[in-house]
Amino acid sequence: MASLTPDTNLASYFDHTLLKPDSTAADINRLCEEAMQYRFAAVCVNPCWVPLAAERLQGSGVGVATVVGFPLGASSTLTKMNEARDAVAAGAAEIDMVLNIGTLKSGLIIEAEKDIAAVAEAVSGRALLKVIIETGLLTDKEKVIACELSKSAGADYVKTCTGFSAGKATPEDIALMRRTVGPEMGVKASGGIRDLAAVRALIAAGATRIGASASVAIVTGGSGQGY
Template structure:
């Protein structure tokens, strides 16, 4: 795989709480220059990014990073982000609902955000580091039944990130219309290639452009 092909899987990400508009412009410039799948940025920068880069695929996060906002708040966040120019939404589930076994509430919330998204992409962050395997399997079903487009491993703000074992588990239990995004702790070219080889359609990474920008037309 060429470096530029690998970058086409990447959501070029900057979610640092101290990020400034100058920082956001830098990753948007890189997203345009290197044709990443999207740039994933905080919600308060979506409108400015869309105005400055109207052809760029802008992704943002909802209920981030803890996920315990009410569904109504997450829906309102989603609608505002889409109205301001986001075309992809990465939401965080309510982990409290998971831990108390209320998977119906999780499914309903995913469905509500997917309804708000319409034909825009919805990715669901389940924060695998806090979950048992049985909870991960149950969430694969929630995401499938809720109509989301992707299951995503991690926020990058939890106690752990993506693992290949979780990707393999997801593949066994998600529906045929659900894709996989790996994020959290993916810091090397070999990591990115390994996750894609396991079936991931997207990689969330902040380091990908720096790693690959000098190898665009080379096998990596």
Template sequence: MTKQEIASYIDHTLLAPQAGVSEIEKLCKEAADYKFASVCVNPSYVKLSAELLKNSSVKVCTVVGFPLGATPSCVKAFEARTCIQDGADEVDMVINVGAAKDGRFTEVGKDIAAVVDASKDEGKKLGKDICVKVILETCYLSDEAIVSCCQCAKKAGADFVKTSTGFAIIKDKEGKLLPNGATAAHIALMRKTVGNDMGVKASGGVRTAEAAQEMIKAGASRIGTSSGAAIVKAFED
């Protein structure tokens, strides 16, 4: 792959709660320079990012119900509408993970649909086609649950399914932290489930060119990472 080819996969991400304006400005400048697919920022920085990127091809992506996914669907829908009004082009929502763990997939589907419908409706008002990505938080879920959540997202009209927030905390019996991000196996499973009609986003722990290529080979069509610049620099022109 060339630098520009890999750059087109990347959502250049900064979701740290302590991120300040200067860091967002740097993020947006890098995204414009490298021609990344988008920047992914917290809702409070959507307006600033949209202003900084208004003359570029880079989209503004934000997160909804982040990082727990445990807020009511109506709140997620309102958050999505507000972010789109502020300039967001893409919305990455977190599912109700507890509902998915319980096998309450009708509830999962309704939660996703609430955000998809609100996002598409708000985008239509503004003459924009809003992209909605559905974060499953795969490290908490069985393969069977991942498949069911992907089916819910597809039925609800979402554009992408996405692996992780990068903020999940999962431990073994001894209390040791375990990996909480994307795996090639989960990407392959998600791609197999949704087919070619939807995007699949790998996020969480994708920090090297090798990891990015592994995810793309497994079926990822977008990479969420805070290491976008380093990844692109590893590729030939």
């Protein structure tokens, strides 16, 4: 029988995540309550819910993360910058932006880096920036380039997946990303994470943050679909 006692040390790795389009205010309130109860690092919500999450979590020590250019990464750089600024003004302390995947795959490396750098500058000193490279759409060579660009552009983390496209977080990808960025950047595993064994393997491979909707089930020793 699975233990119902939360692993509080493990919980500190988690962004407790709810990004479904039909999420309600009641869902966000419950997400925040769970994040405070289990002491997760942050909640990750869609931008429209940042003010509510920031209000609910004020003074709790749990951060508010949101997404920018989500889920395709194909918004203009100016749009991403404005999204990020608006989110920070509303109370977000962490921004998970999606890489311009098509630009990278076109070999337009300078343009892809400028896209990240512009958002990094927009939130500099006010929020952490995580770059979602969407590993399921990239070759290993492209994953390395995406990580190198994120690092040189001033991002704080690289992240595997949106969860809305191909692929999921794997230890192999986390290890590749960690080797590329070195010890000074964060590496976030996200996408298809449903059980404790998977989380421990991802952390062992170099992940410093875990994005999951099944966070409660995982830290209490079980598994599940989550939100």
